[in-house]
Amino acid sequence: MFGWTGKLLHVDLTRGTCERREIPTEILHAYLGGRGLGVRLMRDYFRLGPFEPDLPLIFAVGPLCGTSSPTAARLSCVSRSPLTGTIYDCSAGGRFAWRLKAAGLDALFITGKSPAPVFLSIDPAGDHLHPAQSLWGKGVKETVAALGQYGSVTTIGPAGENGVLFANIMMGEGNSIGRGGLGAVMGAKGLKAITAQGDGVTGVADKERFDAARGDVMRLFRASPVIFGELGIAEYGTPALVDLMAQRRMAPTENFRSTFFADSGNYSGPAIRKECGARKEGCYGCPIQCKKASAAGEPLPEYETVNHFGALNGISDLHAIVKANSLCNELGLDTISAAATLSAFGEARGRFPDAAEVATLLADIAYRHDQGELLSLGSRRMAEVLGKPELSMSVKSLELPAYDPRGAYGMALAYVTSNRGGCHLRAYPISHEILRKPVPTDRFSFSGKARIIKIAEDVNAAVDSLVACKFAFFGATLEEYGELLSAVTGVEYGPESLKGIGERIYLTERFYNCGNGFDRSHDTLPRRFFEEAGSAGEGIDVHPIDRARFDEELQKYYRIRGLDEDGRFGDRNLLDELP
Amino acid sequence: MRDQISKYTGKLLADRSACADGIAFAAQDDALITAGAPELAALAGATLSRLNSLALVAARPTLPFADFLVARAGQGEECIVPQDTETRTFLHDIPFLRRKDLSGDAAPVLARLLGNRKGVIVEGVGIVAVGAITVEQAFINYSSVFHSTFVKYLQDVLVEGFRLPGEEEAFDSFRREWLRPLSASGLDFVEALSLEKEAILAEIERVGRYTVERGLVDSFFGNISAVAGERIYISQTAASLDELKGCIDPVPADNSSTTGITASSELLAHRKIYEQTGARVILHGHPKFSVVMSMLCDKKKDCAIKDCWKDCPHVRDLGGTPVVAGEIGAGGLAKRVPPVIGASGSAIVYGHGVFTLGRAGFGETFRAMVDVENFCREEYFRQLDITKA
């Protein structure tokens, strides 16, 4: 078999067993890998609660991983989120994914709960569980250093051990499996870390065709101003968006009370380069290298993080923001949810935290200490406890990232249709509403957006299953990636068949969520966005979203997806129809 | 979406790429709509309903070149591969359906082809192109296929001559009737552009419109800029030259802000040209005869370089205008164009298009582009007439 290894490592932490098993070929062909494979493997377990021992925590790479396909050294981590209660997946890049594949695996399926802390080492010569009592309580850097001899490391920090609902799983190279709290799922299993090494090679069915497709992808990267343009993300990382979002008046500020922060220039892409001596870094095997690190090698924050520790909390000091980012990485906290929860907390008590307090509160959250106990539940639960539920700027309990929905109506719709809660990456309409790729759309119009969001969700579900990086699609399309995939696997795929696979994955996720009680009532935005205007300026007015028009477009979306008015499946048992 | 359909129907007519009685669109939101010529509209609707895309255009081009390319293609071939940059970068190849294989319902097979590519030629029917997320995108893909088939047909005829009955007559009528003289006469330009923002934006918008109205370029492909002190005003990426209002980015020369991340992919080329030539304004487009002639290299047989678009190190010459290689964006043209464009005020990029500059205003750039394209047009027919004789 080319592309896939056909193998899954089944780890039962309760019994302490590791066993390599076959994955049926037709499942691989139908779900590819990454998110798709993980979601398929959840079929018999999706009703289990996030902290029930039998809930699987799945890591899955894709058929392109291990080849020189651009941006494909990635994996998806799939389980059920303790923060949102939805099915959850997160795509992450880095050497760990590549090593996992080189160790001969397409997926890692972890179930059960270890009676004492352990770490898992994966190696073609033997997969083993080891005691990890001495690592429990340690920060991410120390854990990674302690396990370096076993290969590439992925680990949780104190936040994951302590069950913080937005705890990340951190990769040794600074990448994170973020947002939905899968770090807490790993912590609940008593699993501190996973290491992987191996030197297996991913077979490519048609080398010549592969090289041509790779050339096509690289040409499109070079033609894309967002990727390789002199103001693009290869140069400045995602903070290249800071100036743009300020100009477009859609940078969430002070818990989304306004959409413009006068000091955002302090943490713009050029400012970070100047102040921190930012240099290029990035995921293993990625030609874009959009991640940046300081001269001293410290990972620098992404756009979402600078905005949320910056504008969202009214903090203008770049170095304080960088410090908050480093602290989150070390403790294993999601930066977006952490900063947004602090911001909602700030609005609730009438004072946003200053830089010094942010640092204290982050540590308190990770150790669930003092006020951190409440904050560790995320903004939705916290705001409810404080009696001000309207102050949580979240959808399905997932804190919204740094694109104000009043400034991009496709984004508004995509936040609520996302199967993992308020996430920008499921349909990434910013690509066309703001960045003009592949073509521009009118950001203040709902016209056509239901269909556009549906298509983009399908595309991105396929992308997350390849697994490739979303940023690659500022230049390339599924035409070129379909060609890469066909060349690697020897199985013919094209854009339309890949979108079909994406649709299958998307509907499966929605079906799981509906099975767990989700419906239309959860597909909505915080009230603020329908009632309050954003900040006007530079000839741009940011109105509240028209709720009637929003609801109308959501109903269109349901019809396009084949759902009923309630956003559910009716009598249909989708899973019976699928491979 | 109806308003979008009428807008882009209008554009297909204005740029004379499709016949008035042969244009149809389909678009789907939660419901499918179709508009235009009834038979084509039925085909467009039936095809789009099978695709996970928003829009589709099916139209009969005003020129028979696409059909000729299909008829001239070898027995076992299923697609044509034009050599221009648009095909190379975005389309890859253009699949076709032969008339003889079109029995019964064409929609399923058309949908299968469009499931992999942006545009398809259906012999005897026309060009069918899909827009994944907007009606405009379907129009753009139609335009690309029209452009690419135009360029390839002209290249092929020059090399291989006519092969089909009726071909030469059709070509003559293209030459005498379809083609119109290109000129800048009667157009108003600000001959010395001021440094004032509003004046600059207004002039860029106007000149962008001229390039399309005069048939110099297709609307979607090209970019335009002016420099004023520490700022470059440049059209945005994926902007149509005839609709630049609100689509011009001010970019600080020192890169102290990144709002220009939405600027044209050729920002780097423009910046380097300003740095190396002291020009005030730059115009870039893809006039078709220049694209055709740029790829006519008499050394091709002996040359060791195969990837001419990217790797050719030579500076060739077309009527005093230098021709260089280099791909879009960070792909090399920003390195090769600036050193050669200063002397003549214009440069041609292999398989791609033309850059022209102005020292004071856009009149100079516009006239220069007209001159380059007129030279290439005359040179093309001169060479064709020699081959025929």
Ligand SMILES: [Zn+2]
């Ligand atoms: Zn061009």
Ligand SMILES: [Zn+2]
């Ligand atoms: Zn050459």
